[in-house]
Amino acid sequence: MLLRDPDVRTVLLVRLRVGLGDLLCGVPALRALRAARPDLHVALLTWAEMEPVVARFGAYVDELVPFPGWPGIPERPPRDPAGFLAAVRARRFDAALQVYGDRPAANEVTEAVGARRVGGFHDPARHPADPATHLPYPASMHEVHRHLSLFQHLGVPPAGEDLEFPVTAADRAEAAPLARGRYAVLHPGATSSSRRWPLRRWAEVGDALARSGLRVLVTGVPGEEELTAAVVGGMREPAVDACGATSLGGFAALLAGAVLLVSNDTGAAHLAVAVRTPSVTVFLSGDPRRWAGLPRDRHRVVRADVGCNPCPHLDCPIDHRCADRIPVGAVLDQVALLPAR
Structure with a gap:
């Protein structure tokens, strides 16, 4: 098996285009690889701007190799x-x-980097490869499980499914001015509009949480100021607009101290899983079979099956019915089922 071969001492993981959630869901496989092969030098090929995230996982990844596109x-x-x-x-x-996935272009990159041996995911119909070192990409499998399955195919047994995100004392100090009392975090943004639930409904969720006795923090990344301002401005109860108020590490610390998170299907939802904070995720165009937080009793899902979702569209080309058909009550019902914290 490739990853059990003692002559394999350095490995380049060709991850390419990746976001926060993708990286976090790959951590269980990285942890398993380090446990099985502590002697192996592990390099990750991905966007250079992911360096601050990758650096958090120095226990599992030795370096980031910048990917310039392909x-x-x-x-x-x-x-x-x-x-x-x-x-x-x-x-x-x-x-x-x-x-990376089932794109033949990713296999082209892998075969072009000059490694002595190659393996990984592939699409047998579009890119045939040696079944001893390659695994047909399991598109319907959860992101955590498909990476574990690939590494197991190559000789690495699983070492748990838990996500991780190391939180430092500096992160906690950064979050401290916001992390007061018992509070809930709402995260109404997402990279693509097809994954954003209507802002007026976020405001109603915020009001319900505030009336339950929780402080409400509305968070977002830089560039989402209009979204968070609209939610806070649409609420009847007081809330804190915390868009861009912390670094990623500070945001992780803020989530770690929260009673719960309610979020769209985006990186914040995976970060809540990593820091063990109960959550409710609103799935619209995304596929909860592949991306919902685990375990499901601690990380609840709200979704309306409208026939055309999940879908690959970044912007809905019709009427965004998957968003319109999720009422506020459906989200609050899932909040009520979260374990007490």
């Missing part, structure tokens, strides 16, 4: 692919694993 990989045009390949080939990795 034809067929979404979000950004490639920058100097020849220079990138020359630099990464000079590293002479013993193995490169495609841990």
